[in-house]
Amino acid sequence: MNKIVILGAGTGGTIMANRLYKSLSKKDWEITIIDNDPIHYYQPGFLFIPFGTYKKKDVLKPKADFIPKGVKFVLNKIDRIDPKTNNVFLDGGDVISYDYLIITTGTHIKPDETPGLMDSLWRKKIFDFYTLEGSLALHEFFKTWQGGTLVSSIAEMPFKCPVAPLEFVFLADEYFTKRGIRDKVKIIYTTPLSGAFTKPKCTLVLGDLLKEKNIEVVTDFYIERIDNDTQTIHSFDGREVKFDVLSFVPVNMGADFISKSGLGDDLNYIPTNKFTLQSEQFENIFILGDTSNIPTSKAGAVVHFASEILTENMLSIFKGETPKAQFDGHANCFIETGFGKAALIDFNYDVEPLRGAFPIPILGPMKLLKPTRINHFGKLAFRWIYWNILLKGRDLPVSTNMSMKGKIVD
Amino acid sequence: MAEKIFAGVSVTVTDEGYLTIPSQWTKEIAIEIAKEEGLTLTDKHFAVIEYLRERVLKGEALTIRSIGKSGVVDTKGFYELFPGAPLKKATKIAGVAKPVSCV
């Protein structure tokens, strides 16, 4: 009996459990998946909760519903792994051994990494929308807020879903407009980057949109601390931004057991071969999703594309062949721009987001790098696709590696 | 890509002025690039520069955060040494590629 152990039953772990279970013979292979939380969160939905578009019930389902019955689901916290003896140690002392290990434990917010973030105003005037509790608390705050300065800030790169804080300010612009108090709300977006986004063409488009919507952008703003008494955020180069309410993306980091096991970098991301998705250190360890250090967006869509490559490579390795499939870093993200529109970006390790039509040239129906209504429906449909197609390891009608079809190179 | 003369030596640089061949770098070149950036280099600057070169030549990616936690300099100190955009300035002076945030 060969043993595969999957660490983390979030997006990546659940997809891999489904794909591998379907592809391998039940009598030769035993698959175990470990997670400490019985609930699966639809994280992209957290963005919509502060504005009342989604409720708590829209973003939760039991993890067990998505894991095949023949896969063993262990509900416990991973304490550390010993890659030399192929053992996983759980809280309370249980040990699980493996022949092949997939690490897909994601990335999580670390608010205690920013001085002042968790002081007296935490979840009173300072919120995150990267957790369910945070986005629900912000919704309660917004319901009765009568205006002032709303600041949306990012602590550190990289963080998951790098477009989410931009979408947040676009949606806030719409929300306060519809409530009739947009003229009383000043919206400020601070980023440690030198522009609205990391990729040049996309930054131009988004920069124009921000201006159009009267959202002030403060760039190269690397936050040192937050002063709760004066309600200001301070950057390392001595600048200050005052807030009445602060929506904050805290430092994102991989799970603690990764540093404890000597596997990660300073943010607990694991060095990963960006083409084969194997660990750089250990041949029988594979890394999928937000916890890898591959240079592409940390996003569910990326996890989906990467999972197809990883499945193919693991199956080759099981047959004694060298892994041939190569991931190109394909990312495909909707960017909500407010008022029922969204933009779509499609890119990979080498090609930055371009204009054009997706997935079919000219016809689309979706347009790249341009806010349209149909893109917005794409974003809303993503929730259904996530639960019903993506998690179950089914293929989407979109190519795994990025296609240049329909893209305009200028 | 262009040729540029620093301290009497011709080196190749990117459009933004970053050395393309880290081995062409010398301390004298660093001093001249720093001058263009309006900085006079001290031993403290050089300690940071050498640390950055060491890490880049090992193939590691640089972030302000990891530099601030290195023990060589803290983040505040890094900003004081290379005001404004410390990582962009320091890597330019250290003769290594401009760090990309790719995501």
Ligand SMILES: Cc1cc2nc3c(=O)[nH]c(=O)nc-3n(C[C@H](O)[C@H](O)[C@H](O)COP(=O)(O)OP(=O)(O)OC[C@H]3O[C@@H](n4cnc5c(N)ncnc54)[C@H](O)[C@@H]3O)c2cc1C
């Ligand atoms: C606000 C927000 C908006 C987003 N919007 C989008 C979007 O529009 N499009 C998109 O594609 N992506 C979006 N994402 C990103 C997407 O949700 C993630 O990239 C994706 O879920 C990553 O999958 P993963 O498997 O790597 O990690 P996760 O799905 O986060 O799963 C990690 C799992 O590991 C478990 N775990 C961690 N540590 C331990 C431990 N020590 N022991 C046991 N279990 C552990 C966790 O409980 C969790 O279940 C968004 C994310 C957020 C927060």
